[in-house]
Amino acid sequence: MESNQAPNVQPALTTQRIAALDTARGIAVLGILLINMYSFALPEVMRANPFLLVDASSLDRALWYVLHIFADTKFITMLSVVFGASLWLFAEHGAAGDARLVDQLQGRRLMWLLVFGLLHSYLLWDGDVLFTYAVCGWVVWHMRRYDTVLLLKISAGLFAIGALPNVVMTAFFPEVMNELMAYQTADEIAAEVEHYQQGWGAIALERIGTAVGLQLGVLVTGWSTIALMLVGIVLARCGLLTLQVSADHYRRLIALTGVPGLLLIAIGLYKSIHYGFAAGYVYTYGYELHFWGSSLLGIAYVLMVMLWCRAAGGSFFARVLAAVGRMSLSVYIMQSLICTLLFYGYGLGWYGQLSLSQVVLVTLLIWSFQCMFACWWLARFRYGPLEWLWHRLVYRAE
Numbered sequence: 001m002e003s004n005q006a007p008n009v010q011p012a013l014t015t016q017r018i019a020a021l022d023t024a025r026g027i028a029v030l031g032i033l034l035i036n037m038y039s040f041a042l043p044e045v046m047r048a049n050p051f052l053l054v055d056a057s058s059l060d061r062a063l064w065y066v067l068h069i070f071a072d073t074k075f076i077t078m079l080s081v082v083f084g085a086s087l088w089l090f091a092e093h094g095a096a097g098d099a100r101l102v103d104q105l106q107g108r109r110l111m112w113l114l115v116f117g118l119l120h121s122y123l124l125w126d127g128d129v130l131f132t133y134a135v136c137g138w139v140v141w142h143m144r145r146y147d148t149v150l151l152l153k154i155s156a157g158l159f160a161i162g163a164l165p166n167v168v169m170t171a172f173f174p175e176v177m178n179e180l181m182a183y184q185t186a187d188e189i190a191a192e193v194e195h196y197q198q199g200w201g202a203i204a205l206e207r208i209g210t211a212v213g214l215q216l217g218v219l220v221t222g223w224s225t226i227a228l229m230l231v232g233i234v235l236a237r238c239g240l241l242t243l244q245v246s247a248d249h250y251r252r253l254i255a256l257t258g259v260p261g262l263l264l265i266a267i268g269l270y271k272s273i274h275y276g277f278a279a280g281y282v283y284t285y286g287y288e289l290h291f292w293g294s295s296l297l298g299i300a301y302v303l304m305v306m307l308w309c310r311a312a313g314g315s316f317f318a319r320v321l322a323a324v325g326r327m328s329l330s331v332y333i334m335q336s337l338i339c340t341l342l343f344y345g346y347g348l349g350w351y352g353q354l355s356l357s358q359v360v361l362v363t364l365l366i367w368s369f370q371c372m373f374a375c376w377w378l379a380r381f382r383y384g385p386l387e388w389l390w391h392r393l394v395y396r397a398e
Contacts, residue, residue: 018089019322020243020309024302025082026325026374030367031075032129033335034067034360039127040339041351041359043189047072049277052183053356060356067360069265073291076129077298078305080225083133084232085241087141106141108394110134116329116386121211122204124336130329131215136222140229148237151230158227159295163288170284178280193352197345224295231299240303243310250307258300264293323374327384331370338366 038047046052050064090106117130143151170177184192196203235241240253268289275281309318324331341347342362354362377384383391 018242019313019318020306021082021085021089021241022322022325023309023313023318024078024241024305024325025086025328026321026323026331027301027305028075028078028082028325029328029331030321030324030370031071032079033339033363033366034071035073035075036127036335037339037359037363040125040336041343041354041362042356043184043192043352045184045189046356048279048282049183051277052189054352055355057355057357063356063360065269068269068290069262073294074298074301077228077295078302079129080133080228081232081235081299081302082241083137084140084229085236086232087137087229088144088233088236091141091144105394107138109390110137110141112390112393113137116333116390118215120333120336121215122208124333124340126207126211126214128211128214128336130332132218132222132225135218136225136229139222139226140233143230144233148234151234155227155230155234158223158230159292162221162223162227163292166284166288170280174280177284178278181279181283183279196343196351197349200344200346203344203346224291228295228298235299235302241306243306243313247307247310250303250310254300254303254307257296257303261293261296261298261300264289265297266293268293320371320375323378324371326378327374327387329390330384330386331374333386334370334373335366 035047038044043052050056050061050068053060053064056064087106090109091102111134113130114134117128117132117134120130121128143154146154195206232241239245240250268286271289272282272286275286312318343349343351345351374384381388
């Protein structure tokens, strides 16, 4: 599955593959499935409150807390940071060529990623992130030459802009926010389970409407994604994502991001427990504490992966995860295909039928399959199946 290359410009990260970045991307794309499963397999409201889990065992509740502290929002943060870094590395890799051609190629890459996102969200699952990455990536691409300090200031400002409406509304209109943020009732949850037991056509009607709303919402909610992508550019520019700094430097930065991140998450969770997971708190102040803490911890995760790869980048597990990262687009879409066939009515119809611990077990099985598939496929082909198509659409478009 080879294809001709555009003149003077090499495809990003193919002839000069950065294995550590692939490993981080592989961990991220596998990790996000842990939280996406709340949408694939269970009414997603259960992600916000462990007491909404039906007939939950002590193991289910314990898993909810583990996922909330160590997984929720952390892996999508990793993916956003790595995506931003990849944009910068694409520009650097093509720097010796025609600058206008590099811009055109990146524009086509993001355009086709947007198309993949539209098809993914309309045909399979409305929780798609590819559309968001294409739109936000276009903005970030045009900011990539800004000074490093300016990028960090913009990133911090965008985080603040994203949080401001929520905080202001909660502070001045608490009753309105309590009403807007109320959890689904038991009847509404039952109706959601019944809905996903239907055939593809019936589910698609609601899915497309939801997807369109989320895509329009990127104009309002995309601030944080842009901010994290800018952080990725800064980390790549400083050599932190290409293993060009000392182990001690990584450790210091991990402590500076991971410790306050965990502290914010712990404070948010403590307050959620104190308020009995009241929706008016969980979806407002609780969300902000968790999001800011998870963003810091997600950045720490990226740095931890770099530190690990610096010490054991050639290990078996690192190579397996790098293989997943090299075909992350295919792996991501495959997750939606597998999960919708397992949980929706046009497949096995397991939606709402499994406990959280059983859902996690299914996730582990999917991980195992995808790791084996990625290694098998890349032993035979240069690109993953969707990566190959994406490559052809971009580089054969001359």
